[in-house]
Amino acid sequence: MSSGFMSIGEIVRGVTGGKYSAAEITEMYIEKIKAADNTIGAFLAVCDESAVDQAKAIDEKIRSGKRPGKLAGVPVAVKDNICTDGIKTTCASRMLENFIPPYNATVVEKLLDEDAVIIGKTNMDEFAMGSSTENSAFRKTKNPRDITRVPGGSSGGSAAAVAAGMVPAALGSDTGGSIRQPAAFCGIVGLKPTYGLVSRYGLIAFASSLDQIGPLSRTVEDSALMLEVIQGMDEKDSTSYRGEYQKDYAESLGRDIKGLKIGVIKEYFTEGLDSEIASSVNESIRHFESLGAEVDEVSLPAAGDGLSAYYIISSAEASSNLARYDGIRYGYRAKDYADIDELMEKSRSEAFGAEVKRRIMLGTFALSSGYYDAYYNRAQKYRKLLKSQLAGVFEKYDLLLGPTSPVLPFRIGERSDDPLKMYLADIYTIIVNLAGLPAISVPCGRSREGLPVGLQLIGPHYSERTILQAAYALEQELKLEL
Amino acid sequence: MKISRDDVVYIARLAKLRFSDEEIAKLTGEFENILGHFQSIDRMDLENVNADVINKGQESVFRDDVNTVFPDRKKLFRNAGSMRGTYIQVPRVLE
Numbered sequence: 244m245s246s247g248f249m250s251i252g253e254i255v256r257g258v259t260g261g262k263y264s265a266a267e268i269t270e271m272y273i274e275k276i277k278a279a280d281n282t283i284g285a286f287l288a289v290c291d292e293s294a295v296d297q298a299k300a301i302d303e304k305i306r307s308g309k310r311p312g313k314l315a316g317v318p319v320a321v322k323d324n325i326c327t328d329g330i331k332t333t334c335a336s337r338m339l340e341n342f343i344p345p346y347n348a349t350v351v352e353k354l355l356d357e358d359a360v361i362i363g364k365t366n367m368d369e370f371a372m373g374s375s376t377e378n379s380a381f382r383k384t385k386n387p388r389d390i391t392r393v394p395g396g397s398s399g400g401s402a403a404a405v406a407a408g409m410v411p412a413a414l415g416s417d418t419g420g421s422i423r424q425p426a427a428f429c430g431i432v433g434l435k436p437t438y439g440l441v442s443r444y445g446l447i448a449f450a451s452s453l454d455q456i457g458p459l460s461r462t463v464e465d466s467a468l469m470l471e472v473i474q475g476m477d478e479k480d481s482t483s484y485r486g487e488y489q490k491d492y493a494e495s496l497g498r499d500i501k502g503l504k505i506g507v508i509k510e511y512f513t514e515g516l517d518s519e520i521a522s523s524v525n526e527s528i529r530h531f532e533s534l535g536a537e538v539d540e541v542s543l544p545a546a547g548d549g550l551s552a553y554y555i556i557s558s559a560e561a562s563s564n565l566a567r568y569d570g571i572r573y574g575y576r577a578k579d580y581a582d583i584d585e586l587m588e589k590s591r592s593e594a595f596g597a598e599v600k601r602r603i604m605l606g607t608f609a610l611s612s613g614y615y616d617a618y619y620n621r622a623q624k625y626r627k628l629l630k631s632q633l634a635g636v637f638e639k640y641d642l643l644l645g646p647t648s649p650v651l652p653f654r655i656g657e658r659s660d661d662p663l664k665m666y667l668a669d670i671y672t673i674i675v676n677l678a679g680l681p682a683i684s685v686p687c688g689r690s691r692e693g694l695p696v697g698l699q700l701i702g703p704h705y706s707e708r709t710i711l712q713a714a715y716a717l718e719q720e721l722k723l724e725l
Numbered sequence: 726m727k728i729s730r731d732d733v734v735y736i737a738r739l740a741k742l743r744f745s746d747e748e749i750a751k752l753t754g755e756f757e758n759i760l761g762h763f764q765s766i767d768r769m770d771l772e773n774v775n776a777d778v779i780n781k782g783q784e785s786v787f788r789d790d791v792n793t794v795f796p797d798r799k800k801l802f803r804n805a806g807s808m809r810g811t812y813i814q815v816p817r818v819l820e
Contacts, residue, residue: 328800345800481786551763562740569741571815573804583818584741592743600742604733604752605759607740621766623776628769663759 251317251411251465258316259305265298265316269360272318276363276409284384285394285404287323288331289363294318301358312358313472319354320404320413323364324371325456326445327351330361334447335379336369338568338575338594348445349480350414350456350473357472362410365400369596370565371421371449373397374668377659378598385655388430388695388725392652395425401459402429406725412460412469416446418453419553420647420672423684426459427647427697430686430725432714433459434466437704438679439484441470442477450560451482453553453676463685463715467492470707489708496715501535503713505700506640509540510547511671516649523688523696524646530720531644536713541636541643545629546674552629553673554666555609555622562606565599601662630678637703642713645671647684647697671699681707685714686723695725726764728756 249257258265273291280286298316305311321327324334326344328351333339351361368378376384376399384399386392387407394403398415402425405413415422417435426433434457441456448454458469471492477483507528512521532538570576570590577589595603609618636643649670658665675682680701687698698717702710733753737744744752795801805813 342804345795345797345803478788481788485786545769548765548769551766554759555763555766566741571818572813573806576806576816580816582820583816586816587741588743591741595742600744601752601755603740603742604736604756608732608736608756608760611736611739618763618766620776621769621771624771624774625766625769627776627778628771628774662755663762666759 248408248461249411250462251314251460251468254317254411255313255315258301259311265301265360266295268316269294269298269318269362272362272410279407279409282385282390283387283403283407283409284382285365285400285407285409286320286363287333287335287366287381287400290330290361293330294360294362297360301360304358312356313468314354314357314359317359317412318362318410319359320363320365320401320410321351321361322367322398322401322413322415324367324416324447325351325414326447327361327364330364332364332447333381334370335367335381336594336596336599337380340575342574344445346445349442349477351445353473353475359472365398365404365413367400368397369599370447370561371397371416371418372561372598372602374420374424374665375653375658376400376425377655378596380596383655386429386652388693389652392654392694393428395428395648395652397421398459399425402426402431402433405429405431405459405461412458412465414456414473415459416454416456417676418449418557419676420669422457422459423647423672423682423697423699424668426684427695428652430695431459431461432463432466432686433457433684434470434707435675435682436470436474436707437484437681439482440474440681440705440707442475442480442483444477444479448564450557451564452560453557455676463711463718464493464496466683467496467711484705492708492711495708496712498712499535500531500713500716503536503642503709504640505531505536505538505713506541506636506643507538508546508643508645509542510544511645513547515667515670516646517651519690520646520649520651520696524698527687527698527717527721528644530717531713534716534720538644541640543632543636543643545625545632548625549629549674549677550666550670552622552625553669553677554605555618556626556677558602558606559609559619560606562603562610565603568594598662626677629674633678633680641702641706641709643701645699647671647699651690651694651696675701680704681710683710683714685718686725687717687721688723689725726757726760728753728760
């Protein structure tokens with residue numbers, strides 16, 4: 244068995260072909276977690292016993308001649324805001340420190356149906372609010388490429404676990420860039436699917452009109468395989484896509500991208516973009532051209548103004564979604580209180596971290612009488628305008644291209660005292676969520692210091708196949724050793 | 726935008742959150758800074774945009790309201806602080 248990176252395909256072929264057992268694979272990855280996670284801090288829980296039991300059941304299934312699943316024996320880490328039956332799901336918050344879901348999220352059921360092994364739960368910014376994973380109530384996660392730096396966020400634990408080789412793939416969630424930005428910071432692939440393509444049932448809500456679950460992996464092909472498994476219509480999610488689903492993301496990789504029309508978002512290459520990121524992305528544009536893609540600069544005037552609308556809408560939805568944590572039925576409850584109001588206020592104030600409280604406050608403000616029109620309504624109008632500008636652009640282009648993040652992975656603590664500066668880290672990723680589009684971050688180079696740079700490809704709704712094909716073409720062309 | 730300490734205290738009350746005097750002072754400054762940035766949305770021309778129009782092809786999804794029994798009651802109640810018989814016991818919420 245290889246001790247280096249193993250792709251999903253390699254693991255599945257090995258397990259189903261009898262080269263090694265699912266139990267051996269799982270034990271190998273548990274050893275890797277034990278060896279690396281004291282330094283990295285990617286996991287909040289490692290399910291060593293249940294994972295090995297699950298793997299043994301898969302081995303038994305194969306031995307008895309039953310058809311193995313598409314992810315037979317593949318250990319997958321799951322972000323800790325995705326419900327796992329019998330396994331604590333904390334959202335990295337004191338509020339849910341002892342919360343054990345009575346059911347699996349649909350995506351977890353889908354992974355289990357295809358014989359993946361749930362190996363652990365990963366660290367994140369509390370309730371997915373943050374861009375560095377420093378807002379976790381439990382531990383700081385370090386970037387495996389440079390442990391003095393953050394892994395990005397909010398799915399920083401999932402990204403770090405994959406980048407450090409502790410798992411072949413992980414699930415994250417992306418409300419404003421929380422899969423793509425940590426993928427860029429850690430030098431891996433992160434895919435945010437079209438809103439509705441992957442069920443949100445069992446994803447603990449942050450901003451319901453923006454949240455989406457997606458995969459993080461070392462290669463584009465592995466993200467394609469993961470998407471094939473986790474997507475699908477779900478009666479339990481009323482926003483689930485009810486049309487036809489493409490099923491051949493992995494199979495269609497490697498196809499020619501000659502003639503593919505790519506628009507480079509002009510507004511992303513302005514002040515504030517790190518020059519090393521700009522040069523890596525520009526270099527990749529030349530690669531796309533040499534592969535036969537037609538690349539043009541395109542203006543998307545609304546793209547530069549999305550940050551305010553994003554933070555208004557996401558905070559407003561968060562203030563409403565997090566109102567359920569009242570200390571009454573489940574979650575943290577304050578010890579001393581005189582009446583019901585004090586019970587709620589103390590429970591919430593003691594259990595939520597500073598950033599969560601800040602967002603609830605911002606959202607409450609934006610929805611409050613007298614400010615609703617000026618903030619929330621205008622933000623919704625902006626969202627409409629953005630969608631129509633994007634629809635216009637996608638009449639001419641198959642994909643849009645830009646950097647994933649304006650900055651390289653920053654040092655731990657560097658931005659944590661300045662919330663606005665932290666919010667600016669999301670500036671290139673948020674429009675995708677506001678418009679419900681799919682997008683991928685794929686590694687495209689390294690800075691002089693060796694820090695990873697991510698490139699973002701954005702497509703129209705349900706264009707995951709094209710996005711994955713283009714990302715794959717770049718990945719094969721660059722052959723980066725990260 | 727000018728934000729006062731009283732504004733922050735008022736919003737905190739709506740949000741069912743409590744802050745120390747020191748936290749309120751810090752939040753007031755942060756709010757002013759963030760809301761100042763949010764005002765960029767005022768500079769945009771959104772006069773002719775109607776956010777209430779539903780996009781073509783989009784429709785509301787309905788389902789029948791069907792009762793189902795959760796298979797494992799013990800699991801379902803495992804996050805309740807305490808139980809009395811088959812009831813979840815909660816702190817007194819009515820005065």
